[in-house]
Amino acid sequence: DAKTTQPPSMDCAEGRAANLPCNHSTISGNEYVYWYRQIHSQGPQYIIHGLKNNETNEMASLIITEDRKSSTLILPHATLRDTAVYYCIVRPNSGNTPLVFGKGTRLSVIA
């Protein structure tokens, strides 16, 4: 079972920031938060991951609350090509515990 809770869908206006929330209240101390996205039946694409500090890369920013029970993925300037299903996953950063993709959030970027 997925250990995360995400809203099933969200809309965002093109050019605005998209803030995608994720609840992971049972996260363990050694578990990281990963974000992937899947654009219409293509293979999932890695976005970002973090443990407790906020992270930023060329695609997005990841904000993790101090108690680590929730996080937010931020796409700073959403484009139509960012329309996809976004998956928040928690797992240890080693070993082969499979990535458990839940239902994710379907983000629709609207012109």
Place this chain on the structure above:
Amino acid sequence: EAQVTQNPRYLITVTGKKLTVTCSQNMNHEYMSWYRQDPGLGLRQIYYSMNVEVTDKGDVPEGYKVSRKEKRNFPLILESPSPNQTSLYFCASSLRGLGEKLFFGSGTQLSVL
């Protein structure tokens, strides 16, 4: 270009006819894995391989075989396909394991009649 290549993209077959879905990566990754994706069930891991000649079962291995004779290739074999194996299949790889960024192929849509 760094990529994971799956073939074929689409495949329609009949029950019992053996088939192989190929997967190849050009990134010298040690770890490779197969997933299937079904509506309402998300992505589920079928098999994975930590390195050449090392494979292990994932969550849903029944009805599938894999082999890892070379680092770059990780074919998925269905010896006797059945309709419940109709699904969208993805191959993925990473440098060493799941803790690192996983690269996915474009997928293979399989229909077993």
